[in-house]
Amino acid sequence: MGKLELLSPAGDMERLKMAVLYGADAVYLAGTSFGMRSFAGNFSPEELPQAVKFAHDHGVKCHVTVNTMPRNGEIAHLPGYLAQLDSAGVDALILADLGAFTLAGKYAPHCQRHISTQQSVANYECAQAWFDLGAQRVVLARELSLEEIRTIRRKTDPKLEIETFGHGAMCVSYSGRCLLSNYMTGRDSNRGACAQPCRYQYALVEEKRPGEYFPVFEDEKGTYILNSRDMCMIDHLKDLMDAGVDCIKIEGRAKSAYYAAIVTGAYRHCIDDVAAGRDVDPIWRDEVEHVSHRVYSTGFYYGEPGQYVENSRYIREWQIVAKVESCGENGLAVCSLNNKFRVGDALEVVGPDLRPFPIVAGNMADWEGNPLEEPRTPQMKFTMRLPKAVPAHSLIRRSVDLSPKG
Helix, strand or coil: CCCCEEEECCHHHHHHHHHCCCCCCCCECCCCCCCCCCCCCCCCHHHHHHHHHHHHCCCCCCCEECCCCCCHHHHCCHHHHHHHHHCCCCEEEEEECCCHHHHHHCCCCCEEEEEEECCCCCCCCHHHHHHHHHHCCCEECCCCHHHHHHHHHHHHHHCCCEEEEEEEEECCCCCCCCCCHHHHHHCCHHHCCCCCHCCCCCCCCCCCCCCCEEEEEECCCCCCCEEEECCCCCCHHHHHCCCCCCEEECCCCCHHHHHHHHHHHHHHHHHHHHHHCCCCCHHHHHHHCCCCCEEECCCCCCCCCCCCCCCCCCCCCEEEEEEEEEECCCCCEEECCCCCCCCCCCCEEEEEEEEEEEEECCCEECCCEEEEECCCCCCCCEEECCCCCCCCCCEEEEECCCCCCC
C-alpha cells in the first residue's frame, strides 16, 4: 500500500495558491487553449511560468491539461503550445488525443505524459498499451469499480501510475463523452464548454400536442432525470490505497478558491492519517461538508452510485466573510472582506494546516484605525483581533444556509 498523491484543481492563480498552501502534492491547470474547462480562469502565457514557479517553490508538481480533441484548424498551433509548456517547466501533460500525445513526446520532451479520463481507460490492455506508447500515468474512467481497478493494477507494468477521481462533480455521460450540451446549446462538452444540461429540469411533450407539457415527476417537486450526484471518497482512502491507486484527483477547476483550499486541506489530513495508520480526525473529514456540493456518493467504486432526482441544487451552508492577509504573534490580523458580518457574530477560522476553531467576532478597525462595527465594502482591508496567531491565507467563515429554496 503506497501513500496517495493528492492532485488538486487550480482554475486560476488564486486557486492554485490555495491548493498549494493547503496541502496538495500536485496541482492541475490549463493554459488558454486545448483544456476541458474553458470557463475556468485558466492561465495566460505570461501567468503559466509564474504558476509553475510558485508550485515548484513549495515542492508541488504542476500538471497541465491538453485534453480536448483538436480539429484540423487547431492542430497546427499545438507544437508551439507544447513547446511553451515544456519551457515553462511543467511536470506533466494530461492528454486525450493520440495525435496530441505523439506531438507532446516530440515538442515537450521534459514533460511526463498522462492519459486523461477523456480516453475512458477501462481495462488493463488499454492501460498497458498507453504505457507501451510512452505514457507514465493513466487517469482511469470514473465508471470503474475498485475491483476493476485492482485488476488493472495487477495486470499492468508496475511502473505505470494509476490516477483516479476521488472527489467532486460526476458526469451523467461516459467519462465526459457527451453530446447533449452541444446539441441543446451549441457548447461542446468535448471542447471544454459544457453547459451542463443534464442538471436541467425536464418535462414530457407528446408529438401531436406541441406546447403542452406533461410533468415528469416522482413527487410535487418534479424530477431531474439526468442529474448526477457528487463523488466523495474521503471515508474510503485506505481502500483506494489497497487497490494500488497512486494518485487521487479532486475535481473542480471551475470552482472557488475556498473550495480548492478546504477540500484539499481535508483530504491532505485524512490521507496522512490513513497512511500513518491513525484514525482519521473527524474534524478534517467534516470539512468536505463545509463547501458547496450536491448530495454525495462514492461514485462507481462500490457499484452504481444512484441518482438524486429531487433537485440539482447545491448544498451551501457556509460562507467566507474574510481572508487573513497577515497576522502578528499577538493575533492581530489584517483581513480583506468577502461578505458582511458584525461584531458578536459566531465565526470559524481555518487555514493552511490550521485546525478549524470557533471565534466570536471581536474588536475590528478600518485601515485608518477607526473602530469598526460591521465592515461592508467588498475587498476592504481591516484589522481584527483573533485569539491566537494564524497563517496568512487563513479563511474566516460563518454558518449560513445559502442553498437555493423552492
